[in-house]
Amino acid sequence: MGTLDNRLYEWFGYSSFKHNQREIIESVLSGEDVFLMTATGSGKSLCYQLPALLKQGTAIIVSPLLALMENQVQELKQLGIKNVASYNSFLSLKEKKSVLNRLPEYKLIYISPESLQQKDVLDKLSRLNVSLLAVDEAHCISQWGHEFRTDYLKIGEARNKMGSPPCLALTATAAPEVRKDILDKLNMKDPVIKCDTVDRTNISIRTIKKETEEEKRIELIDCVRKLPKPGMVYVGSRKKAEELAEAIKNEMPFAASAYHGGMTKEDRHLIQQQFLLDEVQIICCTNAFGMGINKPNIRFVIHFDYPKDIESYVQEMGRAGRDGQRSTSILLYTEIDHVFPRKMIEWEFPTEEEVQYICEVLRTDDSHDVTRKRVESYGFEDVHARFISHYWEEWRNKEDARSQEEFINMVIKRRKGWKFNKLIQMEEWISNNNKCRRETLLETFGETLQSPAKQCCDVCGITEPLEDVDEAGDAGFPMMSWQDRLYALLQQQTHKG
Amino acid sequence: MNNLSFRQTIFLYLSDHLDGERSVNSIFHILTGKRSSQTIQDIKWYNLTKYFHMFPYWKISDFTAETDELVKYELIDTNENLVRMTAKGKQYLTDFLLHYDWPAFFNGWKYGQAESLFWKRVSLLIQCLSYALAKNRSFLPVFEEEEVQQWLKQRWPKNDKTKQVLADALLGELFQLLEQLSNQDAFLFSYRLSGYNYTGLTMRQLSEMTLLEEDECYFRFQAVIHYLLEHVDQTTYLKEAAYNLIEKTVLTRTTKHTLYYLKQGFTMDEISYIRQLKRSTIEDHVVEIASEDEEFQIHQYVSEYWKNLIVNKMKSEKTMKLKTIKEALPEPGVNYFIIRLTLAYYGGNHGNT
Ligand SMILES: [Zn+2]
Numbered sequence: 001m002g003t004l005d006n007r008l009y010e011w012f013g014y015s016s017f018k019h020n021q022r023e024i025i026e027s028v029l030s031g032e033d034v035f036l037m038t039a040t041g042s043g044k045s046l047c048y049q050l051p052a053l054l055k056q057g058t059a060i061i062v063s064p065l066l067a068l069m070e071n072q073v074q075e076l077k078q079l080g081i082k083n084v085a086s087y088n089s090f091l092s093l094k095e096k097k098s099v100l101n102r103l104p105e106y107k108l109i110y111i112s113p114e115s116l117q118q119k120d121v122l123d124k125l126s127r128l129n130v131s132l133l134a135v136d137e138a139h140c141i142s143q144w145g146h147e148f149r150t151d152y153l154k155i156g157e158a159r160n161k162m163g164s165p166p167c168l169a170l171t172a173t174a175a176p177e178v179r180k181d182i183l184d185k186l187n188m189k190d191p192v193i194k195c196d197t198v199d200r201t202n203i204s205i206r207t208i209k210k211e212t213e214e215e216k217r218i219e220l221i222d223c224v225r226k227l228p229k230p231g232m233v234y235v236g237s238r239k240k241a242e243e244l245a246e247a248i249k250n251e252m253p254f255a256a257s258a259y260h261g262g263m264t265k266e267d268r269h270l271i272q273q274q275f276l277l278d279e280v281q282i283i284c285c286t287n288a289f290g291m292g293i294n295k296p297n298i299r300f301v302i303h304f305d306y307p308k309d310i311e312s313y314v315q316e317m318g319r320a321g322r323d324g325q326r327s328t329s330i331l332l333y334t335e336i337d338h339v340f341p342r343k344m345i346e347w348e349f350p351t352e353e354e355v356q357y358i359c360e361v362l363r364t365d366d367s368h369d370v371t372r373k374r375v376e377s378y379g380f381e382d383v384h385a386r387f388i389s390h391y392w393e394e395w396r397n398k399e400d401a402r403s404q405e406e407f408i409n410m411v412i413k414r415r416k417g418w419k420f421n422k423l424i425q426m427e428e429w430i431s432n433n434n435k436c437r438r439e440t441l442l443e444t445f446g447e448t449l450q451s452p453a454k455q456c457c458d459v460c461g462i463t464e465p466l467e468d469v470d471e472a473g474d475a476g477f478p479m480m481s482w483q484d485r486l487y488a489l490l491q492q493q494t495h496k497g
Numbered sequence: 498m499n500n501l502s503f504r505q506t507i508f509l510y511l512s513d514h515l516d517g518e519r520s521v522n523s524i525f526h527i528l529t530g531k532r533s534s535q536t537i538q539d540i541k542w543y544n545l546t547k548y549f550h551m552f553p554y555w556k557i558s559d560f561t562a563e564t565d566e567l568v569k570y571e572l573i574d575t576n577e578n579l580v581r582m583t584a585k586g587k588q589y590l591t592d593f594l595l596h597y598d599w600p601a602f603f604n605g606w607k608y609g610q611a612e613s614l615f616w617k618r619v620s621l622l623i624q625c626l627s628y629a630l631a632k633n634r635s636f637l638p639v640f641e642e643e644e645v646q647q648w649l650k651q652r653w654p655k656n657d658k659t660k661q662v663l664a665d666a667l668l669g670e671l672f673q674l675l676e677q678l679s680n681q682d683a684f685l686f687s688y689r690l691s692g693y694n695y696t697g698l699t700m701r702q703l704s705e706m707t708l709l710e711e712d713e714c715y716f717r718f719q720a721v722i723h724y725l726l727e728h729v730d731q732t733t734y735l736k737e738a739a740y741n742l743i744e745k746t747v748l749t750r751t752t753k754h755t756l757y758y759l760k761q762g763f764t765m766d767e768i769s770y771i772r773q774l775k776r777s778t779i780e781d782h783v784v785e786i787a788s789e790d791e792e793f794q795i796h797q798y799v800s801e802y803w804k805n806l807i808v809n810k811m812k813s814e815k816t817m818k819l820k821t822i823k824e825a826l827p828e829p830g831v832n833y834f835i836i837r838l839t840l841a842y843y844g845g846n847h848g849n850t
Contacts, residue, residue, distance in 0.1 A: 070641065078634070090643055257702070267699035269639060274696045479706075482680065482687040486671060489627045489692035490664040 004050075011053060012079060018043045024194055025050055028132065033191040034168045035138075035183060039200075039318060044170050045072060048134035052108045053081065057131035060162070061110045062155055064137055066090060069110040076108070086110040087121070103128050113140075113151035116158050125158070130165040135186060138169035139311065142181035150390040156187045167191075172318070173198060173311045176446045198314050198445050202321045204455040204462045205437045207331040207430050216332045220244065220304055221251055223330055228299040228467045229254065229281040234316055236305035236340055238262045238286060244304065245284040259285040287312065296323035299465075303331040308341045309422035310429060310444050326455065326465055333430055345419045349412045350384040358388055359405040436460050501572075501589070503713040504528070504552055505563050509582070509590050512573055514543050517581045518818045524580065525560050528552050530609050532749050534781035538841055540606060541788045542817040550609030551716060600720030601678050608723040611742035616722050617645045618738040620690055620697070625649065626664050627692025639691050652737055663734060670732040674725060681707060685714060686721045748789055755782035756790070780834045788841040795842045799835055807831070807839045 004022065008014050017025075021043060027034050028051040038044050052059030063069050069086045076084045083106050085099050103109065103124055115121055133155075135141075140152045159167060169182050169191075183191060210216045220233065233248075235241050238260040248256040257280045259271045268288075274280040276295055283289060287307065301320045307313045313331075321327030350358070358378055362370055370392040375385035388408065395407045402410070429440055437457035439449045455462045480488070501509070511524045519539060526536040530550025540546045567573045572586035582590070608615075617640045628636050638646070654660045675683040685707065691697040703718070704711040726743065729736040748756065758768045765783065769776045787793050795804065810825045811817065817840060819833050 067637075067641065071637075090641075092643060095643070257699070263699070266639070267701070269637065270691065270697050270699050273637060273691065277694075277696055279696055482675065482683040483672065485687045485695065486668060486675075486690075489623060489687075489690060489695060490630070490668045 007050065007054065011050070011081065012046065020194055021046055024192075027192045028166065028168055029054060031166045033166055033188040035179065035188065035191045035193045035195075036168065036170045037172070037174055037179070037195040038170070039172055039196060039322075047170070048132060048168055049076070049108065052132055052134075055131035057129035058103060058106050059108045059132040059134065060125065060130055060165075061108060061134045062113055062116060062136060063110055064113060064140055064152075066112065068136075069112070073110060081107070084108040084110075087115050088112040089114060100124050113155060117151055117154055122158060122161055126161045126163070128162070130162045132168060133159055133162065133165050134168040134170065136170050137172075138182045138186070139171040139174050139178055141185045142174075142178040150386050153185060153390070156185050159187060173314050173445075175311055175444060178311065197442070197447055197450065198318075199438065199442055199447070199449070199453075200318055200321065201451075201453040202324055203317060203327045203329050204453070204464070205317075205329050205441070205457040206462065206464075207333065207437065207458065209431070210332060210334050212334060213336075216304065216334060217244070217247065219332055220302060221247065223300070223302055224248055224254070224282060225252055226464065226466055227328055228465055230275065230278060230295075230298055231282055231300035231302065232289070232298060232316075232319060233282065233284045233302045233304055234307070235284060235286060236344075240304070241284045241286055245282070248282055248284070254282055255280045256282040256284065259283050259289045261286065261288040287316070293319070294322065295319070297325070298322070298327065299325075300328040300330065302329075305340065306331055306333055306337065306426060306430060308344065308419065308426065310426050310441070313426065314441070314445075328464060331430060338427060341423055342420070345416060345423065348383065348419075349416060350380065350388065352409055352412075354380070354384070355388070355405050355408050355412070359403070359408070362392065363404070433459060501567075501570075502563065503710045503716070504555065505567060506590070506593050507548070507551065507716075508564065508567065509572060509586055510594075511545060511548060512580045513582050513587070513590055514545055515539070515580065517579050518816065519543075519580060520578045521564050521575055521580055525555070525557065529555050530605060534749075534752070534785045537749075537785055538788065538837065542840055546606035547604050550605035551603075551719075552712060553609075598679070600682060600717050600724070602724040602727055603716070603720040604723055604727070605719075606747065608726045608743075610747070611726055611739065612719055612722045614645070615726055615738055615742055617642065618648055619725075619735070621645055621649055622652075622738065623667065624691045625653070626660060626667070627695075629660050630664060631693035633693055636693075639697070648740075666734050670735045674728055674732070674735075675721075678721065678724065681709075682717055682721050685718045689718060748785060752782040752785045755779055756786055759783070759786070780837075784834075784837050784841045787838050793842065795838070799839050799842075803831055803835060804839055807836055808843060811840060811843075 004025065005016070008017065024034060024036060024047045028047065034047075036044060036047060048059060048061060052061075061069075066088055069088065073084050073086050085102075085106050085108075087096065087099050087109055089112065091099070099106075099109070100121065111121075116125075135155055141155070159165070164187070167186055167188055169186055169188065171182070174182065179193075182188075208219060210219055224231065224233070233244060235244060238258075241258040241260045245256045245258040248254060255274075257271050257274070259268060263271075271280065271283065272289075272293065275283050276293075278297075284304075298320045301317045303313070303316070307316060317329035320329060358375060358380065361378060362375075368374060370389050372382070372385045372389045375388045376382065380388065391408045391411050392404060395404050400407050425444060429437070429444065432440055436449070436459050438453060438460075442449055452460075507528070508524060511527060515524065523536065523539055526533065527540055527545060527549055528551050530553050536549075540549050564573075564575075567586075568575055570585075571583050572589055574581050574583060621638060621640050624636070624639050628634065640646075654663050675686065685703055688703060688706070689697045698706070700711050700714050700718075703709075703714045707714060709717070725735065726739055729739045754772070755768055758771065763771065765779050766776065768774075769779045772779070783798070787795065799807075806826060807822060810822045814821055814825050816822065819836050819840075822836055822840075823831070823833065
């Protein structure tokens with residue numbers, strides 16, 4: 001086995017593997033299907049990168065995060081591994097062609113799930129010697145798949161067209177039924193299953209019930225004031241993200257900022273960067289924040305609104321304490337909080353009348369394909385249009401005896417039911433004050449508590465850490481003249497002296 | 498009445514220029530930079546090219562609510578769908594203009610299309626230089642678009658020495674240009690930039706630091722970009738960031754298409770047939786060309802007699818309103834197209850009569 005270590009050092013500069021990396025890599029090398037659940041930032045990309053370089057042929061890495069894709073390609077290139085490329089909608093036509101024509105020259109290709117659906121891409125891939133298919137963020141197949149990532153559902157089909165290469169599915173969180181869904185949709189046979197525990201022993205867990213939204217707000221301000229920083233506050237809407245960031249800034253000497261999908265891409269990037277560099281200490285964000293971000297020293301995650309399922313909760317609170325240091329997760333709720341997430345789930349799907357209407361329209365002219373664009377042209381929003389076009393096609397393939405609207409409404413009913421159940425599970429976990437929260441959390445992932453955490457949860461009893469008052473008080477951004485700032489930006493060497 | 502927002506005030510300012518001759522929506526189209534023939538004519542006739550594309554992100558729903566407020570405060574009235582200033586509105590505007598310190602330069606018509614890419618290039622270049630000089634390679638680029646990255650790749654200095662030379666030169670060029678501006682405007686620009694140890698500020702954060710409204714920050718920041726674009730010819734390195742961005746004539750794509758056929762000698766009806774577009778659409782294109790294209794020959798469409806009549810009526814009636822001009826003409830025989838064309842021609846690049 002000496003050669004694996006040698007390669008690891010030679011190519012990546014590491015002298016040893018992290019916990020179960022070696023086992024996983026050996027399984028992948030021997031051609032087995034592997035399901036891997038492990039926290040972000042624990043070196044999971046190595047589990048496909050190293051085998052990809054060792055095996056004959058080209059490895060295909062499916063990833064929904066464009067920025068992450070680009071970063072990995074850049075990192076590999078900086079390590080001197082040049083025969084890698086990414087293929088996604090950001091490339092120009094010329095660049096796309098160039099990548100497609102040189103496919104066999106690459107050891108790794110990162111590709112977005114959308115691009116994987118294109119016929120010319122699939123044709124090329126079907127004639128390629130694919131060494132390995134790795135699917136990153138594999139939970140998109142189940143947790144979001146039916147609404148947001150219908151493209152993910154077709155990865156299984158694409159895998160067949162590529163001649164069923166060994167498959168490695170990676171995810172940070174997946175409850176047992178989601179895991180089952182992933183294995184099923186990717187046609188994985190007798191896979192090796194490696195799951196890290198979802199237990200983050202360095203993060204204490206607390207839920208706090210309040211009577212009103214205003215009381216929640218006061219509690220939040222109090223928590224933010226006392227807890228060590230930096231930290232994140234998750235909220236359900238853009239407006240609230242703005243309001244709370246404003247409130248924190250007004251009441252305390254900390255730099256706080258909102259982050260949500262309504263901001264320009266440039267501003268979102270700036271906030272993310274400021275947070276990484278500790279220029280901003282508190283981020284109030286919707287769940288648009290966090291995908292692919294890796295900041296080790298986040299000290300707290302507070303949920304001002306609770307997420308719609310436990311997986312999201314675990315993923316979001318798990319952004320705290322990546323450095324292994326003591327961190328805090330707090331979830332605030334009131335009795336009336338159950339209304340909003342239910343509305344959100346309703347909005348994710350077209351209504352029965354809308355389905356009825358669109359099916360009638362589409363039937364009168366079925367000479368054209370039912371594409372997302374076509375459905376959109378009848379006034380449907382993107383997400384709904386994707387959903388309808390996907391299930392219209394599935395209805396056609398299955399030659400289902402029911403009418404299209406019956407079929408689609410049946411799917412919606414099933415999906416909604418599933419989502420409501422997930423939400424209820426989340427709510428039951430929040431309000432169950434009789435049993436250790438860590439234990440109940442682990443149970444939903446089919447795990448049992450191995451060793452009790454030192455600072456466990458509010459049921460077991462915890463003491464929150466307090467911020468050293470001296471550390472606080474560094475509000476806002478340092479002021480300097482515009483000349484000094486320009487100078488500082490462009491005269492780094494002189495400054496170092 | 499509360500104080501008006503910055504963009505409401507700008508709306509008033511434009512209303513004053515178009516007094517009673519245009520609708521609320523036509524002002525919306527000017528401020529958001531809609532490149533339609535009608536809007537383009539409006540900005541030419543009323544000499545509002547500068548204000549074109551001033552708030553491209555303004556949503557129609559917000560806009561409607563904000564203009565309704567102006568009506569409620571009795572600053573404007575919008576009878577018959579035309580915006581008229583009230584005495585109260587005029588007074589408010591006068592007070593504002595008395596104290597308002599306009600940016601040194603802003604021209605949305607000329608630079609509205611170039612501003613975004615120019616800024617992306619400059620800010621990516623400075624960020625990369627800053628990190629390179631600090632010998633730090635791990636950072637997320639402020640802009641990831643391929644076209645910006647490609648532009649940078651082609652110009653990226655090969656070694657440490659040339660990097661330093663480029664940084665020094667850029668610093669010198671920026672100092673020289675920004676020194677002509679107010680401290681506040683130069684501040685907006687330099688604090689929006691990112692680099693090693695310094696991350697740029699969002700518009701919200703700039704607004705908190707300068708105590709200007711976010712809209713005004715945005716406007717003044719773009720004004721700095723326009724100012725730099727206007728003066729890049731005085732520079733060597735900054736000029737590179739404007740490479741290929743500034744076009745001489747600013748025609749919409751479809752109009753360029755029509756111009757191509759015109760130059761081949763096709764008549765307007767023939768072009769209408771070839772392009773399968775309505776005659777009125779082709780007329781819109783020709784009007785746009787008349788105002789933009791310096792080579793446009795108006796006498797091919799309008800006789801000297803009519804041309805003089807229309808221009809005189811425009812001056813004597815002090816209006817750009819087609820109906821008023823048409824009614825003031827001594828005899829029928831001239832259609833709206835001819836009037837629009839004449840007005841566009843003299844309102845545009847040929848307006849020295
Ligand atoms: Zn516990």
